[in-house]
Amino acid sequence: MSFDGSNDELWDEHKWEAHLNEVEKxxxxxxxxxxxxxxxNTPRWITxxxxxxxxxxxxxxxxxxxxxxxxxxxxxxxxxDDDDDFEDDEDFLFGYEDELSDLxxxxxxxxxxxxxxxxxxxxxxxxxxxxxxxxxxxxxxxxVDVLKWAEGVPPKAQTKVFQEFVGESLKIxxxxxxxxxxxxxxxxxxxxxxxxxxxLRCANICLxxxxxxxxxxxxxxxxxxxxxxxxxxxxxxxxxYVQELRDRFNFxxx
Numbered sequence: 001m002s003f004d005g006s007n008d009e010l011w012d013e014h015k016w017e018a019h020l021n022e023v024e025k026x027x028x029x030x031x032x033x034x035x036x037x038x039x040x041n042t043p044r045w046i047t048x049x050x051x052x053x054x055x056x057x058x059x060x061x062x063x064x065x066x067x068x069x070x071x072x073x074x075x076x077x078x079x080x081d082d083d084d085d086f087e088d089d090e091d092f093l094f095g096y097e098d099e100l101s102d103l104x105x106x107x108x109x110x111x112x113x114x115x116x117x118x119x120x121x122x123x124x125x126x127x128x129x130x131x132x133x134x135x136x137x138x139x140x141x142x143x144v145d146v147l148k149w150a151e152g153v154p155p156k157a158q159t160k161v162f163q164e165f166v167g168e169s170l171k172i173x174x175x176x177x178x179x180x181x182x183x184x185x186x187x188x189x190x191x192x193x194x195x196x197x198x199x200l201r202c203a204n205i206c207l208x209x210x211x212x213x214x215x216x217x218x219x220x221x222x223x224x225x226x227x228x229x230x231x232x233x234x235x236x237x238x239x240x241y242v243q244e245l246r247d248r249f250n251f252x253x254x
Contacts, residue, residue: 010186013193013246020070020194027069043163045147045170055147059140059170066174067181130180135237139173139199142230146170147229151217162218165209168202172234175199184245186252193245200242203235 011019031070045062052058130136146169152163182188210228213219220229 002116010253011190012249012250013190013197016194017197020191020198023070030069033206041165045150047168049147049151055144055151058147059143059173062170063177064176066171067178070178130177132237133176133180135234135241136173136176136180138234139176142227142234143169143173146227149219149223157216157218159216161209161212162216165206165213168205168209169231171202172199172206174237175202176238184248186249189249189252193242193249196238196242196245200235200238203231203238206231207235 003102011147045058048061049055052061080237146166150162150166175195175198179192179199182191182195184192207228210224210231214224
């Protein structure tokens with residue numbers, strides 16, 4: 001599988017980011033294709049909460065679903081430098097219909113946690129598991145707590161800003177997981193950085209919504225202080241992690 005084009009130039013975070021932006025567009029199309037709510041009237045996290053035994057299960061299902069949708073657009077034997085690989089959308093969607101038809105079944109996600117694991121060659125730890133990435137655990141616990149809070153917000157108070165805040169809080173962990181899944185070899189490190197930068201953007205979006213949420217009195221004073229402080233810390237930690245990944249990339253190509 002080639003990720004560096006015909007001139008053997010290593011893909012950096014910017015080239016990966018441009019590619020991932022296209023992947024996200026395709027993933028959104030695929031999500032609408034397989035969704036029971038193609039118009040998006042019901043946020044995905046609400047559906048997952050209804051189908052799950054707990055907020056923790058809903059978060060895990062959300063992350064795995066996001067990874068599966070993105071993975072559908074990372075062909076195993078294609079040259080990713082050619083945009084023509086993604087033109088035949090209709091044929092592609094029907095080709096993956098059987099594989100992706102069970103995305104709404106949360107119990108399918110409980111069959112195993114292989115998606116969290118990397119080989120020891122690619123992992124950033126001796127155990128090769130996403131669970132060893134501290135900022136992922138921070139993002140996961142924060143998202144779970146946000147879901148617990150969101151369930152108590154009356155439907156009439158669930159504004160567009162509220163919905164986006166909850167959704168973006170879940171995406172932070174999903175993007176961190178997406179980056180980690182690529183590992184830490186120089187050939188794939190740009191993808192790891194690009195995904196992690198998307199997690200950083202999600203955290204910034206959440207922070208940007210706090211004043212509006214506070215003005216709507218959807219959070220108590222203690223809830224506001226707790227959530228704002230944790231999102232702020234997580235955002236900063238992700239920023240540091242991005243720089244650490246960049247340093248690793250630059251060291252390996254120098």
